[in-house]
Amino acid sequence: MKLYYFPASPNTRKVHAVALHLGLELDLVWVNLLEGEQHTPALRQLNPTGRTPILQDGEFVLWESTAIMQYLASQHPNDLWPADARSRADIVRWQSWQLAHWYSACQPLQFERVVKQVLQLGAPDPAIVAQATERFHKEAQVLNQHLADHPYLVGDRLTLADFSVASDLTYAVPGQFPLADYGHIRAWYDRIDALPAWQQTAPQG
Numbered sequence: 001m002k003l004y005y006f007p008a009s010p011n012t013r014k015v016h017a018v019a020l021h022l023g024l025e026l027d028l029v030w031v032n033l034l035e036g037e038q039h040t041p042a043l044r045q046l047n048p049t050g051r052t053p054i055l056q057d058g059e060f061v062l063w064e065s066t067a068i069m070q071y072l073a074s075q076h077p078n079d080l081w082p083a084d085a086r087s088r089a090d091i092v093r094w095q096s097w098q099l100a101h102w103y104s105a106c107q108p109l110q111f112e113r114v115v116k117q118v119l120q121l122g123a124p125d126p127a128i129v130a131q132a133t134e135r136f137h138k139e140a141q142v143l144n145q146h147l148a149d150h151p152y153l154v155g156d157r158l159t160l161a162d163f164s165v166a167s168d169l170t171y172a173v174p175g176q177f178p179l180a181d182y183g184h185i186r187a188w189y190d191r192i193d194a195l196p197a198w199q200q201t202a203p204q205g
């Protein structure tokens with residue numbers, strides 16, 4: 001299977017980390033988003049949205065990181081994607097929350113405080129930071145409360161849900177995400193951060 005990826009991206013990271021954790025071999029193809037490679041005709045044909053990651057498994061092409069994670073984890077039985085309907089629904093619940101709510105709290109902080117600096121796009125916009133910070137607290141309270149009673153998001157084991165939600169904390173330190181009051185999130189993230197697959201997919205430099 002071939003993964004078209006951009007290693008610095010949290011969306012790529014959650015997919016790549018799942019593959020590494022499960023011992024699945026991927027043929028990695030680096031797409032240089034900074035050079036606009038995602039918009040070349042060949043890549044647009046694979047993903048008309050012009051984004052990464054993209055998985056190619058023979059004739060089958062799949063984009064959207066969450067769908068790719070589920071497809072990878074469906075290759076053979078494993079704890080990340082248990083077979084029973086309730087566990088799967090619970091995992092999809094957290095993955096849906098991540099896509100709809102957590103991402104939109106974390107991404108603006110990452111963009112304003114990290115991406116803008118790297119790409120020399122100017123100073124963070126205080127209004128965007130303030131709005132994202134408010135959103136972050138609203139969502140982080142829910143996550144922290146859940147993790148007060150659970151070591152992982154679903155059941156008592158690591159699942160795809162943890163990789164999805166943790167991916168948005170990839171830039172929590174340089175993005176100055178306001179995590180001080182959320183000890184359960186920090187303790188849980190430390191567990192994810194200790195995974196070899198998470199270490200191997202950490203952004204370089």
Ligand SMILES: N[C@@H](CCC(=O)N[C@@H](CS)C(=O)NCC(=O)O)C(=O)O
Pocket residue numbers: 006009010011012033038050051052053063064065066
């Ligand atoms: N919902 C998509 C988001 C993918 C996405 O936004 N990828 C970014 C990198 S993090 C990208 O390729 N951006 C290139 C662009 O927008 O031109 C997923 O989960 O895969």
